[in-house]
Amino acid sequence: MSTLSDVAALAGVSISAVSRVLSNAPSSRVSGATRTRIEDAARELNYHPNFAARALKFSRTNVVALVVPDLTNAIFSELMRGVEETAAELGYMVLLARAESMQPAAATMARLVGEGRVDGVLVQVGDNTTTEDLAGILDGRVPAVLINSRREDHVGSVILPDEAGVAVAVDHLVRLGHTSIGLVNGLPTTDSAVRRRVGFESAMAAAGLPVNPDFVTSLGYDPQQGRRAMHVLGALPNGPTALVVANVNAALGLLVESRTLGIQVPGDLSIVAIHDAWTAENAWPPLTTVRMPLYELGRVSMAAIFDRIRSEEIDDIVVTEPGPELIVRLSTAAR
Amino acid sequence: MSTLSDVAALAGVSISAVSRVLSNAPSSRVSGATRTRIEDAARELNYHPNFAARALKFSRTNVVALVVPDLTNAIFSELMRGVEETAAELGYMVLLARAESMQPAAATMARLVGEGRVDGVLVQVGDNTTTEDLAGILDGRVPAVLINSRREDHVGSVILPDEAGVAVAVDHLVRLGHTSIGLVNGLPTTDSAVRRRVGFESAMAAAGLPVNPDFVTSLGYDPQQGRRAMHVLGALPNGPTALVVANVNAALGLLVESRTLGIQVPGDLSIVAIHDAWTAENAWPPLTTVRMPLYELGRVSMAAIFDRIRSEEIDDIVVTEPGPELIVRLSTAAR
DNA sequence: CCGCGTTGCTCAATCGTTTGATCAATCGCT
DNA sequence: AGCGATTGATCAAACGATTGAGCAACGCGG
Structure with a gap:
């Protein structure tokens, strides 16, 4: 050297x-x-x-942290790609951080920024993270952009067109003749789950269909919770004939539980999951999904934190292009 | 600040x-x-x-890079956890990098170290990592540890007990009465695939069973290649009754293809996959797997690069504790 | 041949931290 | 009281890169 x-x-x-x-x-x-x-x-x-010398001189590292609850979530693959590509274009590097549990993660992020290791933080909060844990980081001293969730007290977020995504899923099922449609959602504390719920209700209303509260679960986005949801819905005497599952990972767990219960997919039950990932096409039956613009979410998020770092200006953004895309596989059938 | x-x-x-x-x-x-x-x-x-000031003063950042071919591979979850926990104990941070985003990989890794961003590099080479990609680290100027593969021209590696892992899988199938056993392996250029092949042949020999070359494929570790392998093996007139699949992701793809071909698992074909991951228990049928000590692989790798950075001393290590563990689910049945 | 503008380079301060050298004040001992 | 040893602090020089200011040499017009 x-x-x-x-x-x-x-x-x-x-x-x-x-x-x-x-x-x-x-x-x-x-x-x-x-x-x-x-x-x-x-x-x-x-x-x-020398990186350290320049960082010291400029009090700027040209590094941003991307904090996700679980790096190995296939859904984040496209998100990361978007962030990294845009970062490279802007002369930045991305420091990937896991935040399985947010307590230490909040501390880690505080250190990251406090020690001047990164110029800004992109935070994708997960199921078991209340944004409360992030209060310290979001007090505005640190450039931060929330991915996939919004907070009243923090400006600077980029979210997906969740309502539109769920609407695409509902429309597909309605077109197939389903009228008894349920929603397997994330935790009600999750911001995206709230939007997906709203989207579900609007889409059902638009189709002139009632929402049966019993057909709506809000247990979480992971496979384990998908199983539980199927267990709950399977116990219903007159259950739904189709489900919108708000997350592809939950759908995988749900699929396993449906087999255990002897429920045929798509014969007895059609399933469409939000988010596409390689796991969806390697499930059985291969899952019909709604592909959300995660790559673009990553690109826009990186661009947003860049602007925030340079100019202190930041907005709350919804990624609209491209819109949600239906990918029909074998988990949905006509009623 | x-x-x-x-x-x-x-x-x-x-x-x-x-x-x-x-x-x-x-x-x-x-x-x-x-x-x-x-x-x-x-x-x-x-x-x-201030991080930069200390790094400048000490010409040491207390950061190591962990380069993996694909972050969203569920298998790496445990590996990363092991690396990160040990890093934290040793006062280090981990810079996670996708090999895919480092084009050209050699140059990026050279920059990482050349600019003094990291003190060392942990490299998990993937299916399509070329020798050229590793050129920068093989000349020994950069502290580097290879994870999961060995090379003649580079000292400093940590690998899994691949032979033993495959042996556990073979033993399980033999115990179930199978005699016609195949191997769905990674690319022959992959170091771990070579070891798994050797392990397969020894285990079969130990059981007094012949290895039918037609029952051995070496297409790769990913789901797509798993599908292709099943396609090839399914076309055989008198195929194997059981398969050791060298990677759980490949097994998922293989499972889908088996359904397409109308092959019942485990009725017609038993499958045991190497590596356990959440996807294995959320497949149908849930996959019998051999859990490899990936967490410990991470721990040992981090400890090894730490030693290398401090003392210039490094070895080639095999992680033996804990040994491979059989996790029986529903993809294997008696013959 | 003097003064001025330009060219082509060097000096030196700075970023924030660490650390050996230094120095003033106090203490202990005779 | 005198003197060396100890205590408790400060000074200043690094680490490597950047950059405004400074300075010598040269060209050129008057």
Whole structure:
């Protein structure tokens, strides 16, 4: 790891000259001869500017943290790709952080920012995270953007068109002739679950169908809760003939429980899940899903935190392009 | 974000005093009075030492990069947990990086270290990681530990007891009365696939069973390749009655293809997959798996890179404790 | 040939932290 | 009281990069 002085010594000039040449300062006033001498020296020594030194000088690291509840959630794959690609375009790096339980995560984030390791934070909160835990980080001193959830007391969020997504799912089922449709939702404390519930009710109303409260569960987005939901709904004497499952992972668990209960999918019960992932096409039956614009969610979120860092300006954004896309597989059938 | 000078000013002392008190230097020689004054001031200002400044001073960041081919692979969940927990114990942070987003990977890793962003690199090589991608770390200038693979030209690796894992799977199938057993393996270029193949052959030999080359595929670890493998094996006139699938993700794809082909699992075909993950118990039928010590793999890997960074000493290690553990679910049945 | 503008480079301060060297004040001992 | 040892603090030099200010050399017009 060579430094500016090493390069300067080799090229026989001062470190200032080297710095100016290598950072391509427009006002650099350097002769062509020294310029090439410096560039050659830098190449020979394989010079890379020291990250810590620059960060110290600029009090800026060009790093943002992306905090997600579970990195191995296939759903986040596209989100991360969007964030990372946009970050790279903007000259940023992404520090990926798991936040399984938020207590230590909040502390970790506070450290991350307090120690100046990152310039901003993108937070995707999960099922078992109340945004309360994040209060410390969201007090406005730290550039932060909430992904997939909103808070009254914090401006700066990017969310998905959840209502529209659920509407696409409901429409598909209605078109197939279903009238008795249930919703397997996330926890009511989750912001996205609230929006999905609203979307469900509007879509049902628009189709002229009643919402049976017994057909709506709000247990959570993970497979275990999907199982529980199926268990609850399966025990109903006259259950729904179709379900909108607000999360593909929950749908996987639900599918297993349906088999245990001897319920045929899609014969007895049609299922359409929100979010597409590789697990959906490798389930049996392969799941009909609504693909949400997660890649774009990532892109927009990164762009938003960038703006926030540079200009202090930030909005609450809904990603609308592209809209939710129905992917028909084998878990839905006509009634 | 307050600095040492802020704290010093508030406490009415020099920054040296503050630094010594807050870093708990044993030779600090500070009076109890000033000590508490400084500590109070630090707390009041919510002081956190600046990361960049310390990194610059120590030319050490206490960060290691963990490079994995695909973050959303459920298998890596435990691995990451092991790495992160051990890192935390050793005072390190983990910079998670997707290999996919590091194009070209060699250059990105070189930059990571060249710019002094990380002190070392943990690399989990995937199916499509090329030797070229690793070029930067093989010359030994960068502290690096290979996870799950070994190379002649690089010392510093931690691997799983792959042979033993496959043996556990084979034993289970043999005990169930199977004699016609196949192997759905990873690419022959993958180091772990080679070891699993060896383990398969030894285990079969130990059971006094012949290995039918037609029953062995080496297409890859992902679901798509699992499907292809099933397609190939399903076309055989007298196929195997049981399969060891070297990766749980491949097994998921294989399972779907088996349904498409009308092959009953476990009626016509028993399946045991290497690696346990939440997807295994949420498949249908729930997959019998061999749980490998991935958490410990993470712990040992982190410990190894730590040693390498501190002392330049490094070994090639096999994680043996705990051994592979059979988890019986519903994808295997007696013959 | 003097003064002025320009060119091409170097000096030196700065970011925040650590730490050996230094120094003033106090203490213990005779 | 005198003097060395100890205590409790500060000074200042790094770490590596950036950048405004400064300075020597040169060209050129008058």
